[in-house]
Amino acid sequence: MNVILIGAQGSGKGTQADLLAGELGLPHVSSGDLFRQAMAEKTELGLKVKTYMDRGELVPDDLTVAMILSRLAMPDCARGVILDGFPRTVAQEQALDEGLHNVGKQIDLVFYLEVPREELLVRLSGRYICRANQHVYNVNTRPPKTPGVCDIDGSLLYQRPDDTGEAVQRRLNIFFSETIYLLDYYRDQGKLVVIDGNRPIEQVRASLIEAIQSR
């Protein structure tokens, strides 16, 4: 089963994608995580995307599509995948459909985690992630047991530079002026399920599982 989670930054899609991936035994493929990993490892891709990421701008479609399609071709994605943060543009959406079609696959289900913009800003201002594995915490709603340290792997927590200042506003603007239009495409295909993301993590998770089971 190939599932896409669409949501603005701070909507909880990374957290929910992790939970769903665990529940369904599928890999969680996050374009943002893959880019951050490439940057941390200073690969050629990492060096190319750094400026875009720091500014909160979208990485060009050709780089993004190539990265994701090569990830989807790996053996662990054969049974399906939980996609998070991709696609974000119409060009990416079309490239994804074509790439899947070429190997006899398709997107089965698309969730939109709906959260009001004011709430997203509150969440993002408290968000910290761990250096080692990008586990997500929130100082207000989901603090780590030891301040500044990841509960799971003990690495230090940091605030993403693109979660603050102008970059965060730019990222939200891109989401609400561009990515949101992807919903129409999946709605027309009967694949879209809108989930109220402005609720506790457990309730959102339960709604996602229920929607999957009812398919």
Ligand code: AMP
């Ligand atoms: P995220 O962690 O999903 O918020 O992504 C962080 C940053 O990675 C974004 O602000 C973009 O610079 C880049 N990025 C992630 N996914 C994409 C995508 N599908 N298309 C273009 N840029 C992306």
